[in-house]
Amino acid sequence: MSSFYKGKRTRNIYNPDDSKPFKLSRSKIDRFIECPRCFYLDRRLGVDRPPGFPFNLNSAVDSLLKNEFDAIRIKNAQHPFLLEKNIDARPAQHEKLDKWRENFVGIQYHHEETNLIITGAIDDLWQNSKHEYIVVDYKSTAKKGRIEALDQGWHAGYKRQMEIYQWLLRKNNLLVSDTGYFLYANGITDRPSFDARLEFDMTIISYEGHDDWIDGTIEEIYGCLNKDFIPKSSSNCDYCCYQKAIDSVIF
Numbered sequence: 001m002s003s004f005y006k007g008k009r010t011r012n013i014y015n016p017d018d019s020k021p022f023k024l025s026r027s028k029i030d031r032f033i034e035c036p037r038c039f040y041l042d043r044r045l046g047v048d049r050p051p052g053f054p055f056n057l058n059s060a061v062d063s064l065l066k067n068e069f070d071a072i073r074i075k076n077a078q079h080p081f082l083l084e085k086n087i088d089a090r091p092a093q094h095e096k097l098d099k100w101r102e103n104f105v106g107i108q109y110h111h112e113e114t115n116l117i118i119t120g121a122i123d124d125l126w127q128n129s130k131h132e133y134i135v136v137d138y139k140s141t142a143k144k145g146r147i148e149a150l151d152q153g154w155h156a157g158y159k160r161q162m163e164i165y166q167w168l169l170r171k172n173n174l175l176v177s178d179t180g181y182f183l184y185a186n187g188i189t190d191r192p193s194f195d196a197r198l199e200f201d202m203t204i205i206s207y208e209g210h211d212d213w214i215d216g217t218i219e220e221i222y223g224c225l226n227k228d229f230i231p232k233s234s235s236n237c238d239y240c241c242y243q244k245a246i247d248s249v250i251f
């Protein structure tokens with residue numbers, strides 16, 4: 001049986017003696033916040049966590065939403081859903097938008113103090129009547145009830161994601177609103193039959209971002225990458241608890 005896990009890699013590893021800028025995606029910033037040890041094992045020693053299974057249905061929803069908003073963007077119109085919700089925003093046109101949406105490219109900023117290039121790919125960009133750009137993130141899931149708030153502990157990662165995108169766009173000299181939006185597609189599961197069709201309840205959640213933590217965190221990440229020892233692990237991580245449980249029965 002083949003395995004997804006490729007083991008230790010030799011590429012994309014930080015070398016303190018290399019003068020070339022080192023790329024760091026927003027998801028790796030989040031990994032550092034979750035656990036500096038896991039981050040160090042990955043970015044410095046080339047051992048990442050095993051990959052998750054690809055979320056193909058979520059990607060399909062993202063693609064369809066992009067198509068839908070792009071069709072409106074071309075006409076410089078407002079989406080009926082935004083009109084209905086009385087949201088002052090319309091899909092923005094920008095020559096770099098395709099690049100900013102592309103995975104592994106995204107919005108980039110060279111943080112010269114640390115020589116790190118911070119990257120992140122957005123789902124969509126809107127603009128309000130004050131000409132401020134608005135970061136939009138599409139989310140899809142299938143949960144009971146309406147999704148109208150980001151009130152779970154794990155939503156902190158979504159908020160940081162939004163804040164990093166806002167920060168990256170500001171660093172690219174755009175005027176960016178503090179208000180971003182999460183556009184949620186929630187799969188409805190209590191229909192009587194499937195009929196080869198999924199229906200979604202659409203909600204939109206606004207979020208006021210605060211990007212003042214980001215510069216300090218990049219400095220901390222730089223410090224971590226330049227350590228010559230592996231940082232401590234997080235105390236509440238399921239992966240490490242699992243490994244410790246294995247060690248306790250084997251050794």
Ligand code: SF4
Binds near residue numbers: 037234235237239240
């Ligand atoms: S606690 Fe262990 S597995 Fe979990 S994130 Fe940290 S190093 Fe990785």
